[in-house]
Amino acid sequence: MRPGLSSSVYKRMNSKDFVGDPDRADDVSDRLLNLMDQNIGNPSWKPSLPHVCIATVSSFLFGYHLGVVNEPLESISLDLGFTGNTLAEGLVVSMCLGGALIGCLFSGLISDGIGRRRSFQLSALPMIIGASLSASTTSLVGMLLGRFLAGTGMGLGPAVASLYVTEVSPSSVRGTYGSLIQIATCLGLIAALFIGAPVKEIVGWWRVCFWVSTVPAAFLALCMEFCAESPHxxxxxxxxxxxxxxxxxxxxxxxxxxxxxxxxxxxxGDDGESIKYSELFYGRHFRVVFIGTMLFAFQQLSGINAVFYFSSAVFRSAGVPSDIANTCVGFAYLSGSIVAMLLMDIVGRKLLLVGSFLGMAAAMGLQAIAASLSDQGSWHVYLSVGGMLLSVLAFSLGAGPVPSLLLPEIFPNKIRAKGVALCMSVHWVVNFFVGLFFLRLLELLGAKILYSIFASFCLMGAIFVRKNVVETKGKTLQEIEVALLSAV
Known part of the structure; x- marks a missing residue:
């Protein structure tokens, strides 16, 4: 007899009434599972927490490598001889994103082939090699190669982290644990900004910034050996x-x-052992793939990574010291991430997403207004800085943490790894082009038009979420799968 079931219920479960009637048997089975769940309550969050925390080290590294060139970019360009070349500076920023696209595209095949734990360990290797090469290079080519290698690990790690955290977390705290990914990314960005602070005073300090990242990468590879594998x-x-x-x-x-x-x-409900990538573009799986890809596209087209990559330069042009600017950006990001963690399993994913995109639209609108009033006194500087900080805060409340949590929730187990890999690849493609062309577009279009475009994408993102995204708060992965597929 199953634990938590009375003898009468157990007899009903094995009754001959359901022989030859699988639909009715499945319906009773669902009700019995609900009874079992009610009898034993929710699982404790404590056993799974250490495993989740180790997995989020990959997200810390993701954030660190995103922000590591923010403050030292000027020093790097001086030492390596490409000062004033905005295209070269854009390549240094975005080359890791090109590598991340490659790593992300193969993340589904890798994580399905060797498992989640080994995939984490594999992702740490190119990040160690790439960071070491960037730290020791004497040429732009060496820097770009190092950034590309580190990027492949960046692309693999976060995709696997989204899968792993979703699959090892109890449903009652899955949103909270998913928010830890965002907090780890935030801490990585903050660490990169603060470690890069002495770069103006200490010659060659930018090399230390890259060497530092090898330590958490080695830590991830070692500790993952003792973590649980995904039961799914x-x-x-x-x-x-x-x-x-x-x-x-x-x-x-x-x-x-x-x-x-x-x-x-x-x-x-699965009708085969495996599924090809091409099958994600038609049939019953297309709807969830469409939702996932659009969420990541709107996330990146909101312009948030332009803030993260170039905040130091933008704040300096506004007359704000970069150390103060970085502190404010980091505080806004961390504060919003903590609030999102507390609210994720209370108000739900959908409400946070809609509110986040609307908040970012308002923030980008403030940026555009500030740019149009740049010749009417110094107060526009404060409006611009306020808009940038509000954008970071709004992003961290929903548009940042929710998509990477929602995707593994809405994909069935059969296609979860491939589906997440495909959708996150869209994230990296858009991210790459934003990082590469932001400074050039700022020169060509001006801040007013560029920030207005970002605001428009934020509004479109809010409308898309309102019409297409289903709420997954408190539901098991199997309940979410049934709800989505029945809507096709």
């Missing part, structure tokens, strides 16, 4: 007994049978 991946590979062991490790013994029953119910 193990079950998908036919390693059922190992999946049960990992569920017990992550959720506690009383919840193992319920978790395994939900996995089994989900797998019964």
């Amino acid at each position: 991946w193990l079950y998908k590979r036919g390693r059922v007994a190992e999946a049960e062991v990992e569920f017990e490790r992550l959720l506690g013994g009383p919840h193992v049978k319920l978790a395994m029953a939900e996995l089994s119910r989900s797998e019964r």
Whole structure:
């Protein structure tokens, strides 16, 4: 008899009334699973927390490599001989994003092939090699190659982190744990900004900034050896007994049978062993792929990464010292991420997303207004800085953390890794071009038009979320899958 079931319920579960009527049996099975869930309550968050925290080191590295050239970019261009070349500066910023696209495209195949834990360890290797090459190079080519290599690890790590955190977290705290990815990214950005602070006073300090990143990468590779493997991946590979062991490790013994029953119910709907990337563009899976790709496209077209990459330069042009600017940006980002973590499993993903995009639209509008009033007194500087900080705050409340959490939730287990890889690839493509062309577009179009374009994309993002995104708060991955596929 299953734990938590009375003898009468157990007899009903095995009644001959349901033989030959799988639909009715599935309906009763769903109700029995709900009864079991109510009887034993939610799993404790404590067993899974250490595993999640180790996984988010990959997101810390992601944030660090995004921000590592923000403050030292001028020193790097002086030492390597490309001062004043905005295209070269854009390449140094965005080359890691080109590498990230490659890493992300293969993340689905890698994480499905060797598992989530080994994928984390694999992602750490190019980040160590790439950072070492960037730190020791004496040419622009060496810098670009190092940034590209580090980027491949950046692309692999966050995609796997989204999968892993979703698959090892209890549903009651999955949103909170997903927000830890955003907080880790934020801490990585802050660390990069603060470690880069002495770059103006100490010759060659920018090299130290790159060397520092090798330490958390090595830490990730080592500690992941002791973390749990994703039970969803193990079950998908036919390693059922190992999946049960990992569920017990992550959720506690009383919840193992319920978790395994939900996995089994989900797998019964699959009609094959594997799926090709091309199959994601048609049929019943297209809707969730469309939602995921559009979410990441709107996230990047909001202009937020232009703030992160070039905040020091923008603030300096406004007369604000870069150390103060970086402190304010980091504080706004961290504050919003913490608030999002607290609200994610209370108000839900959809409301945070809509509010975030609307807040960013207002912030970009302030930036555009400030740019149009640049010749009417110094107060426009404060308006510009306020708009930039509001943009960071609004982004961290929803548009930042929610898409990477929502995607693994809405994809069925069968296609989760490939689907996340495909959608996050859109993120890297748009991210790459924003980083590459932002300064050039700022020169050609001016701040007023450019920020107005960003504001328009934010408004379109809010409308898209309102019409297409389903709420996933508190639901199991299998419940979300059933809700989405039934709507096709």
